[in-house]
Amino acid sequence: MNTFLSAEKSIYLQISEIIETDILRGILLEDEKVPSTNELTRQYTINPATAAKGINLLVSEGILYKKRGIGMFVSPGAREQILEKRRKAFKEQSIPRLLQEAASIGLSKEEVLHAIESSSVPG
Incomplete structure (x- = not known):
């Protein structure tokens, strides 16, 4: 996840694409925990709500799933x-x-x- 954000596209979309790309590259595997909103916020110096919006987009698409109290994980078949x-x-x-x-x-x-x-x- 050593990617730089650009001004060409909404940051939350870039966050979701970064996570997707990490899944495609095998950096994040099925049922593996993805970086938290706080980790993304620190890494990219962005608003926590923006990081959450990017993650929630992937949840709504079924690419990530939530384990209550633990975090977000890569869905099987993602x-x-x-x-x-x-x-x-x-x-x-x-x-x-x-x-x-x-x-x-x-x-x-x-x-x-x-x-x-x-x-x-x-x-």
Whole structure:
């Protein structure tokens, strides 16, 4: 969780995305305790209500669950749920933006596909 917050997006959304990314990377595993609101508040120097809003968003999506008096934990199946959510967002948001930008600079879908096929995947 050594991530910096940006001004481009709401902080609570960034907090939820940081936790999701840690789940995807295997840093946080199923049924493992996630950082508390107070820990997030200290780490990112943010308002506790903002940290709580980010965590509560994940609870409402079923990615985290609460153990009363103990804290928040990663739900079973959370990784697969996050992958599905991010794949859907990629298809519905990123690809149309990519194609729109390509069209604005005169690239056809075929040229975009060729560029993708000839590119290497980072990571």
